[in-house]
Amino acid sequence: MMRIVRPVVTISGLLALWHGAYLLNGRRSYLLPSPWETLQTGVARFDSLWGHALVTWGEILLGLMLGTLLGTISAVVLVSWATARRWLMPLLVVSQAVPVFALAPLLVLWLGYGLGSKVAMATLIIYFPVASAFLDGLRRTEPGWLDQARMMNAGRWATLWHLRLPAALPALASGLRVAAAVAPIGAVVGEWVGSSAGLGYLMLHANARMQIDVMFAALALLAVFSVALYRIVDAAMRRLVSWQTETNA
Amino acid sequence: MTPDGQSTTDHFSDPTAQAGAGLGVRLSGAHLSYDDTRLFDDLSLTLTAGRMTVLLGPSGVGKSTVLRLLAGLEDGAHARATIRCDDGGPLTGRVAYMAQRDSLLPWASVLDNAVLGARLRGEPLGPARDRARALLAEVGLGDRLVDRPGALSGGMRQRVSLARALMEDRPVVLMDEPFSALDFLTRLRLQDLTARLLAGRTVLLVTHDPLEALRMGHAVHVLHGRPATLDEALVPPGAPPRDPTDRDVLALQGELLHRLTGAGHGGAVA
Structure with a gap:
């Protein structure tokens, strides 16, 4: 019961706050439209909004998949190959010192105005949290389990596959939750820098034409998708590492 | 050496199935030190084939390290030892290990x-x-x-x-305080089960519980002091698992307590 009540209360509260701000602001819809006006705009321009939303959502999902794939592979390579770790770890850390946003113009220049540059942005922003969280997990296998594996004459790869990987799944899950939360940022920033479609593009376009209600409708769609994405990833991770809550209970 | 008289019906624990009649192991020249502290030096321990040898000692005396040396789990940075098997072969690969905390996945x-x-x-x-x-x-x-x-x-x-x-199914089984986290009655039951199922194998049981040592061991060594030394083995009468209420067992428990607390610096009995 509370599972339904809580979000309803939260969402109504936020909408009330929004509407309160609208009233306080003297109902100047050209600065801050009311929730109701935003909804009306959303319905009226649904076709256009939906088309742009699909583009952005696609970019986010592709980026999430690609970033997760690259991040997990990197972590496995780094943990199982000491030479790679020594050479690449500093590089990995330095790569994070370069703000991904600063790369956005370059990516647009290299990969064009289309899907590619946005997926690359989202991938880049997701890659690091996934790789570092998973690597951390892989390097912190319970020593007792590794002792046990040695006594069982287990090979390196068998130990990695049957012990270290499953043991690192909770850490990977934390990384993926962060990734799911930041993935939309990458896609939208990419769209702001240069694009011809997507919610970011629509917002920039609407902003220039003082169509604040369109901006808000786009923002709302983005927020709904981001929250849904986070919840889905979170639920999937809970299922994946259900044993962890069991032992911590 | 022959396994003791306890016959078990299931063929997995039958020592003759694969494990042979146990395997005698001798550890010698065992050394353990951290920085300037020598925990033990030139320690020797013999595991008689097909028997359970118990290493009893207070916490922190280094008894787990003796076990880990036999298991080949020490990397040599702090501890080293020479290990010889009766048959001249290596011990590596012929040891099963049961840890202190359950290391289940x-x-x-x-x-x-x-x-x-x-x-x-x-x-x-x-x-x-x-x-x-x-x-x-x-x-x-x-x-x-x-x-x-x-x-x-x-x-x-x-x-x-x-x-x-x-x-x-290895001839040698090393157990590092396997029952220390259990309540008393559960511990007694598990000791019975373990003695039955491991009969005929060469076992080293490390524990800080004198009663457990007396119930389980064919031979009980006390490791105490700093640097730690190993006492002459105490050989309790009768076959394990012994009755915890047995008069002899209780008398010997007093003797072990005396050895644990009286001699050396390892005053605390955990």
Whole structure:
């Protein structure tokens, strides 16, 4: 019961706050439209909004998949190959010192105005949290389990596959939750820098034409998708590492 | 050396099945030091074939390290020793290990935990599972095969560990305080079960519990002092597992307590 009540209360509260701000602001819809006006705009321009939303959502999902794939592979390579770790770890850390946003113009220049540059942005922003969280997990296998594996004459790869990987799944899950939360940022920033479609593009376009209600409708769609994405990833991770809550209970 | 008179019906714990009549092992010149502190130096310990040798000592005396030296788990940075087997072969690969805390994998079922060794070595899982089912039934967990360790009590978890150690079917079994986290009655039951299932194997049991040492050991060594020295083995009368209320056992418990607290600096009995 509370599972339904809580979000309803939260969402109504936020909408009330929004509407309160609208009233306080003297109902100047050209600065801050009311929730109701935003909804009306959303319905009226649904076709256009939906088309742009699909583009952005696609970019986010592709980026999430690609970033997760690259991040997990990197972590496995780094943990199982000491030479790679020594050479690449500093590089990995330095790569994070370069703000991904600063790369956005370059990516647009290299990969064009289309899907590619946005997926690359989202991938880049997701890659690091996934790789570092998973690597951390892989390097912190319970020593007792590794002792046990040695006594069982287990090979390196068998130990990695049957012990270290499953043991690192909770850490990977934390990384993926962060990734799911930041993935939309990458896609939208990419769209702001240069694009011809997507919610970011629509917002920039609407902003220039003082169509604040369109901006808000786009923002709302983005927020709904981001929250849904986070919840889905979170639920999937809970299922994946259900044993962890069991032992911590 | 022959296994003691306890015959078991199940062929997995039959020492003649694969493990042979146990394997005698001698550890000598064992050394352990951290920085400037020598915990022990030139220590020797003999594990008689087919018998359970108990190493009793207070916490922090280095008894787990003796066990880890035999297991080959020490990397030589702090501890080293020479290990010889009766048959001249290496000990590596012929040892099963049961740790202090249950080292079961929390994501794997009881059955999957029991067949971990086979899985890690890439052996066919079918036969391993059949054997594991029989062994788990033997330790009283036949109806908990699909449960995860989180759903089991501490005693049950150690029984899975025991089954997993038996799955390895090695002539030598090393046990590092396997029952120390259990309540008294559970501990007694597990000691009985363990003595029965490990009969005929060469076992080293490390413990800080004098009663456990007396119930389980064919020979009991006390490790105490700093640097630690090993007492002449105490050989309790009768075959393990001995009755904890037995007069001789209780008298010897007094003797062991005296050795633990009286001699050396290791004053505390955990």
